[in-house]
Amino acid sequence: MxxxxxxxxxxxxxxxxxxxxxxxxxxxxxxxxxxxxxxxxxxxxxxxxxxxxxxxxxxxxxxxxxxxxxxxxxxxxxxxxxxxxxxxxxxxxxxxxxxxxxxxxxxxxxxxxxxxHERSFTRRNIRIDERLVTAPPEVEERVARERKILTEVYRSVLPSWLGSGDFMAPLPDKPTLNFGEHRLYNSVPRSRHTGIDISAADGAPIRASNSGKVALAMDLYYSGLTVILDHGLGVFSVYCHCSRLDVRPGQSVRRGEVVAAVGSTGRSTGPHLHWSVRLGGARVDPLSLLGLGLE
Ligand SMILES: [Zn+2]
CATH class of the missing domain: 2.60.40.10 (Immunoglobulins)
Incomplete structure (x- = not known):
């Protein structure tokens, strides 16, 4: 055995x-x-x-x-x-x-x-304040404005590579393997989970998974305090639900530098980091970026 x-x-x-x-x-x-x-x-x-x-x-x-x-x-x-x-x-x-x-x-x-090859995705029902499932009328405009900002961020592609070496996990804690999960909010199927979650203590430092430029650092309705790093060539790493932001838009950051702290802002049920990656517009599992052997 x-x-x-x-x-x-x-x-x-x-x-x-x-x-x-x-x-x-x-x-x-x-x-x-x-x-x-x-x-x-x-x-x-x-x-x-x-x-x-x-x-x-x-x-x-x-x-x-x-x-x-x-x-x-x-x-x-x-x-x-x-x-x-x-x-x-x-x-x-x-x-x-x-x-x-x-x-x-x-x-x-x-x-x-x-x-x-085929890939199977998990399924999860989450009980949460209904206001965070469907934005109430008074925040509709805000949500639409934020969607536009995000579209603009992902549309700009730096023609050079800003990364230095391999990508690293932003927290040492064990991630939940829930990329692509089918999400039900209060038993109603709503969306797909396009990142992974890493549970960690409130206030734990979140580190840049690679060098890059801060493309966005602001409070968003659904993802709370959020940092988006632009690594060039259309590669973006995204850090959501933070309790604190330590960087400003336009700032350059080094791989491993603290960019924010773990929190539970936005559509969140407890302190954790929602970490996602966009690559040329594709939504990919951030864990598939680790250990590629880049130099
Ligand atoms: Zn998440």
Whole structure:
């Protein structure tokens, strides 16, 4: 029995990062684009790395209808791109194209297919003040204004990478694995939970999961005191329900720097951090960003 537990533990340890190589697309000259991820499922972050060869010095990647370039900062100093698979993406087979360019600017296109597997999501009913389920008429205008502000924040994409190394968890506490959860409020199905929750003591320091720029630091009706960090290239990390904000919009923050404190502001039933990540508009599980091996 003990041996079996040990085998399972070892198996799970191996399943953690570093991620498996999931796909390797090679050019005739030996250059390659590799794609790795924690798992190939909706709501995951994929890491694409470019491995140049002598004559093939540039590449681009087309995946899920988006084109990506490669920038320095990947594992072992290689050029990389992060691809977000929105949690509502249908499982199935998707075409991936690598575009390789040689010094003369000639292009070679290599196609492969990537299989996105089914993912099951949890379901939870939450008892909460009805005013926080449907905004009362007097705050409708506020909610609409805040929605517009958020759309603007996510629309602006910095063309450079501001992150420094791997992403880290903003709190040392154990997260609840409730990304993508079907949410019922007072028994009525309402929304999907597009982040994860980390329960922690009221006032515990929340750390920036990577370096970046503060895109938003304000009180929002549903998510309470909120910080959004812009890491560049369309990658945003979001910290909600805080009791205190320690940063201002426009400010640069370093990975690990304290940006806020844990609280229970907005639509919350107790002190915790709601942590979410947007990547190129895709809503992804923040835990799938950890341990990618970025430098
Ligand atoms: Zn949450």
């Amino acid at each position: 003990r041996k079996r537990v040990l085998v399972i533990v070892l198996f799970l340890a191996c399943c953690r990062f570093p991620a498996f190589g999931l796909l390797r697309i090679e050019s005739r000259s030996g250059a390659a684009v590799t794609i790795t991820a924690r798992s190939l499922q909706p709501g995951e972050v994929l890491l694409a790395v470019f491995h140049p060869s002598g004559e093939t010095g540039e590449a681009r990647l087309v995946i899920l209808n988006k084109e990506h370039g490669f920038l320095p900062g990947g594992p072992s100093g290689q050029r990389f791109a992060l691809v977000g698979v929105d949690f509502l993406t249908a499982p199935g087979s998707y075409r991936v194209e690598a575009l390789f360019f040689n010094e003369a600017g000639q292009k070679e296109i290599v196609q492969k297919y990537l299989r996105l």
